[in-house]
Amino acid sequence: LGPRDLLARGKQIHRVLLTYKIPVTKSIEFRIDLPQVMSYLYESPYDCVLAQIFSATKEFIGASSSFPERYTHKVDKGEYTVQVQVRHTECSRLELLTDTPLQLPKGINIVSGSFLTGNVTLMSVDAGTKKGMGLVKVKNKAYFKRYQVKLKRRRQGKTNYYARKRLTVQDKNKYNTPKYRLIVRFTNNDVIAQIAYSTKGGQ
Structure with missing residues (x-):
């Protein structure tokens, strides 16, 4: 050329x-x-x-x-x-x-x-x-497997989120449900996610 x-x-x-x-x-x-x-x-x-x-x-x-x-x-x-x-x-x-x-x-x-x-x-x-x-x-690198992102909550005023690995642990009032928007990356071996923002609200 x-x-x-x-x-x-x-x-x-x-x-x-x-x-x-x-x-x-x-x-x-x-x-x-x-x-x-x-x-x-x-x-x-x-x-x-x-x-x-x-x-x-x-x-x-x-x-x-x-x-x-x-x-x-x-x-x-x-x-x-x-x-x-x-x-x-x-x-x-x-x-x-x-x-x-x-x-x-x-x-x-x-x-x-x-x-x-x-x-x-x-x-x-x-x-x-x-x-x-x-x-x-x-x-x-166009081939990536699918994974399921699991969200799990437990008592004692703490909320644990899992995506094959624990993402975050934050102290919250058990009567408030935190809302999250996730940034998720799927790779061949694991799932990587991070919290973009969170807000409190609801009962």
């Missing part, structure tokens, strides 16, 4: 395409958010972030980018695919994102969620070797 296909001084752009399969159990307002990736614009270490939502029939639902709170999409019950494209000049930077969790709204059924990570692909070719016409797959 010629100089029109490369950046100045022969640099080339790479991308990682993260794909998430998400079952939605009821109509909700959906927002795509990758923490620490889509929270920045000019300060972002990455070139470009583009997220898109597709239905089970591959219908385009909507898209978002930096500052995801500005982009909210209403979706009905069904299974959806979210694709997030991130670009950078270094493949090593993109490979760090292949296990990035997607922040989920509370209306999504995470028990049967199947998550896929992305493939790092070349957007152009090496100007010196002329190899890699088109898109070349660099890394493929």
Whole structure:
């Protein structure tokens, strides 16, 4: 390829395409958010972030980018695919994102969620070797098993949450039920989850 296909001084752009399969159990307002990736614009270490939502029939639902709170999409019950494209000049930077969790709204059924990570692909070719016409797959980790996230509560004023491993233990009034939104990552060996936020309420 010629100089029109490369950046100045022969640099080339790479991308990682993260794909998430998400079952939605009821109509909700959906927002795509990758923490620490889509929270920045000019300060972002990455070139470009583009997220898109597709239905089970591959219908385009909507898209978002930096500052995801500005982009909210209403979706009905069904299974959806979210694709997030991130670009950078270094493949090593993109490979760090292949296990990035997607922040989920509370209306999504995470028990049967199947998550896929992305493939790092070349957007152009090496100007010196002329190899890699088109898109070349660099890394493929697209197969991940399914796991069940179990939530368990016990007495004595403490609430324990488990997802194969204990996630958190917090002292709560036993008459108040804490509400959590989870960020869950499914891998071949374990389930990793963290609490995004929690609030008290109810009896």
